Amino acid sequence: MTTMENEARLILDLTEGFIKSQILFTSLKLGIFDLLDTSAGPMTASRISEAIRTDTDATKRLLDACAGLGLLQKVNVDKETGDGEYQLTRASRAFLTSSSPTNLGGYVKVFSSFYKFPWADLRKAVKEGPAFVTRQNQDNTSDIFKIFFSNQILMDAMTGLPTVFGAKTASAFDLSEFRRMCDIGGCTGPLAYHLAAAYPKAAVSVFDLSEVVKVAEDRRPVGEHGQRVSFIPGDFFRDPLPPADLYVVCRTLHDFTEDKVLTLLTKMHDSLPLGGGVLIAEYMLDDDKTGPEVAHKYDLHMFLTGGDRERSGQEYKRLLTMVGFTEVTVRSSSYPLGHVLARKAPKYSARL
Template identity: 35%
Template structure:
């Protein structure tokens, strides 16, 4: 559509205005178990059957299924004027809960937490503050203390964090050659998924995951097997407790949570513990230098606004943070996937 046509009929703006409905339709189909049911039966089934099996209204389900077809998440075959539905390849791979590459937990976190918090985006912009308490009615002592308030909420959050690495973990681990770093410390390493990908790529390396006690206990219980001997855990708060000596420190999706002051304090602490010749690897989504995009990174900054106290940054902003912390030879790599990589050396 030309610019003059857009002015006469602003389709793009109308599409944007419906964006929240598109997201919520996909979240709802995941939450109700539509994709899981269709995966289970392994054949096209009717709206009435789906509604009956999932205990929903038939007309309501028909509307939801129609949107999923329009989004390319479902296929429909018409028989005797009735639709029979089945999963597409993309929903089978990413939206079926049992799939090894599932993003189901991502969808549920966005639906149950992010979606609710973003309702208060105007307040977040006015105040520059996290909206967790307003959105969910839970007193916020800090995003992580709030998300870790129960084993159920902690497990939901870890599942969300874990699932992303199934589709882009190898890209950030291979963005730089890490083979010279044999002792690795993954700060805030959560489920250990990124650590698993590192030790499977670099056979000589071992990883110590340092995270809060509740996270470590849950990760050991649900995510890391005793047979994975190259991965170890250390309970602790990396802001307040000593950081172990290592050749390489990984901070994946950590720096973007915090203010400049906290980031500098943490990076300087890491620099002191880092062995000479070692380094730090930051895994984040990079903004263009002129902050014109990419849109996905700009949206992540809004997520950080409503959920935490941080933001996304440009390569030069990360370079300054690392340089001011003592690191040198800073390199930034755009992976073309969700997350990018920034390396600094001591």
């Protein structure tokens, strides 16, 4: 391709991107991936359409589109008619089936709802600014967090990413010196279990709302590392933090304004022993705010959904330093999250 053709393709790929999303959203909502997961073998379009009660021709077009996107594999194809059978790919079996421990289906379903609102109103939101978000939140919910945790799909969305990518957070720094780790707002513990597996000498806890803790036990994995994670109910703004020498906050600080972030970081600093640390995992912007793409997408998403914003490593370093943390190290290059580790400096006695 010429340079002009490549540049045109970039624009067209962005223009048509919503079509790919809708193919995925629709296939998931229709139950196609779970149906193939429980099937004894590949299935024809007519069998799938009969099982999910849809039009056969439209279903075949959707299945072929899934195969073209790498969501399904088409096998036993008739060279004359193009008809064949469909089965899961390794990716769809791992991330789009209810039976998989790394299922991202809940996360995908949540975004299929956000596609209609508030993302469809992005133009209006950009014109109106915070007034748009305030009005929409008042119209749709008085307490977004209570609704969030009362919905099973949304709970699945919270746990999907750290289940898949939590090992990267656990290994972003050598945390072996910390013996009491507490995941603040850690939901049902997916990241905590990765921490427990990576650091067998550490006691790991999760501090989250009582509504979350009530269902956490049902999601405890088998194995020794699963038994070393405990759950403590509480509100991290209102209640004292559990004792720990390392606090972990993953995809939490972007929900709050700078004042609230400073309040929470101060609370962590005051609760830590000397030499203790805080590990932050967030979608992290480059210092010049030109990337990465994933952080910019979620920066707008935070704005639209009533959160606050994504921040750069330097912005987190400034906030941490303001409340007294030192030795702040930023590692922002991993996908999807960047990481920051900071310590509470020992207090040296004045010279006599």
